[in-house]
Amino acid sequence: MKQKWLLTGTALMLAAALAGCGNTPAADQTAKISMEQAQTAALDAANIEAADADISSATLSEVAGITCYKVEFTSGDYTYAYSINAESGEVLEASYRDKNAAPADSTQTDTTASGVTTTPAQTTPNTNISTGAVDEAKAQEIALAHAGVNAADATITKSKLDYDDGRQIYELEWYANGAKYDYEIAVATGEIVNSGYEAKTVVGTGNSATVSEATAKQTALARVSGATEKDIYEWKLDYDDGRPEYEGKIIYGGTEYEFTIDTVSGNVTEWEAETLNR
Template sequence: MKKGLMISMMAFGAAAMLAGCTPTIASSAGNAGYPQQGAPSQTGSLLQSGQVPVSDMPSVEQAAVAENQAATNQNSGNTGSGQQPTTQISEEQAKQIALEHAQIKESDAAFLWAKLDYDDGVLVYDVEFYIAETNTEYDYEIDAATGTVRSFDYDAENYTPFQQGAQSGQQITEQEAKQIALAKVSGATERDIRLHLDYDDGWVLYEGKIIYQNIEYDFSIDAYSGTILEWEAESVFD
C-alpha cells in the first residue's frame, strides 16, 4: 500500500515537472497593441505621413525631426529664397555721410547721387558728387548696413596744361609735397609716407602713398602748384 502510494506521488511529481518545462504559447489577444518583430511602428508610419504631432513623439524622434528641420531651413537659406538683404541706412543718409566725410556742403555739391551695389558680397552705396569750384569729382563707397566709409577717392577733372596753363614758377620741394599730403591724414607722420617725382604726359607730379591705421592713401600732387590731383583711400585688407 505504502509502496503504491509512493509510486503515485513520484508519477505526479514527474508530470508536474514536465508541465513546468513546456513553453507557454501567447494568445493573439495577449499580443494586441504591440508590433510584430520587423514591422514598422505605428508612430513611425504616422511620422512619415505627418499625422503625429512632434510633442507626441518619443524624445529620440523629436530630436530627429528637429535636426531635419534645421538642415532644411539652412539649405533653403543657401539656395536663395529670393529674400534681399536689408539696409540700415537710406540713400539720403549715405549721401550725407559722404559729404560730411569730405567736409563739403550739400549746396556746393553738383550731380550728387547714390545707388546700391555689391562689393565682394557686401551691400554698399556708391556715392558720387562734383565740386565745380575745384573741378573735383568725389567717389565714395559706404557700407549699407553700418554707414562705414569703406573707400573714397577724388581727383581734379581734366587737369591738363591746356586748361590750367603750362607749369611755371618754382617747383615745390619733396618736403613741401609731403606736408601737403600729411595734412590730409590727421595723426600721420613722415614715417608713414613715401613719394617720388614723376612725369605724366610732360606734367611733373609727386606720386605718393601714406599707410596709417590700416588705411592706404594713394595720391598725386602737382609739382609746381601743390594741387592734389588725385587722392584715393581704402583699407589695407581690401
C-alpha cells in the same frame, strides 16, 4: 522681402551654368576639399556660425567642367544657397532670400515628376532695396561731410545700391568745386569703404617742380591725422603730359591712401582712400 542674389568671383562668367549646380548627376568627381569643408566655406562667406545654421542639403556635382558643392541652409529668417569650388574652396555663387517670401515672378517654370510646378530662382542681383540701417540720403550726407563739400555745391551724377565683397553698399559720384568725387558707403554701418577724388589741373608752362618734396609730403600727411613720414610707403616724381607731379601712398590706421600732388601749385589733384582687411 524680395529675393536678393549675389554672384561673386568667377561665377560672373559661369552664372548660367552654375545656376543648376547640385541638380545634375556628377560622375568621376575629383574634389580636393571635403563636404564638411565646403559647408564651412559657405557659412564663413555668409558670416554665420555653424550653431546658428540648419543645413538642408549639400551635394556634389560637375557643371561645365567645374566640380562644385551646392550647400543650402537656413539661418534666422533667411534661406541661403552657396556653390563652392570643390578644388579651391572658392565661393562661385551665393544667394539668399526671405524663407517666408514667395518666389520671384518669372516667365519660366519647371514641372517636377509629381506634377508640381515650381518657379526658378531669380539670378540677377537685386540692388534696388536697402537691407541695412543707412538709407540713400544718409549715405550722401556721410560722404559729403567726409569730403567737406556742401550739398548745395555738389552735382550728384550717381547714387545707387550695389554689392562689394558680399556686402551692400551705396555707390556715389558727384562733381563739386572743379573736382570729381567717388565714394562707397556700407549700408549696414555707414562706414566709408572707398573714397577718392580727382581735381582739374591747370596746365602750366614749366617742366620743373617748384614745390619741394618735403613740402608735398607734409601736404599729404596733413590729410591723415596721426600719420608721419614713416607711414609713406611709396613716393616718386612723375610727369603727366609734361607737367611734373608727385605720386605717393600712405598706409595708416587700417586705411591705404593714394594721391597725386601737382608740383607747380602744390595742390592735391587726386586722392583715394581704401579700408584694408575688411
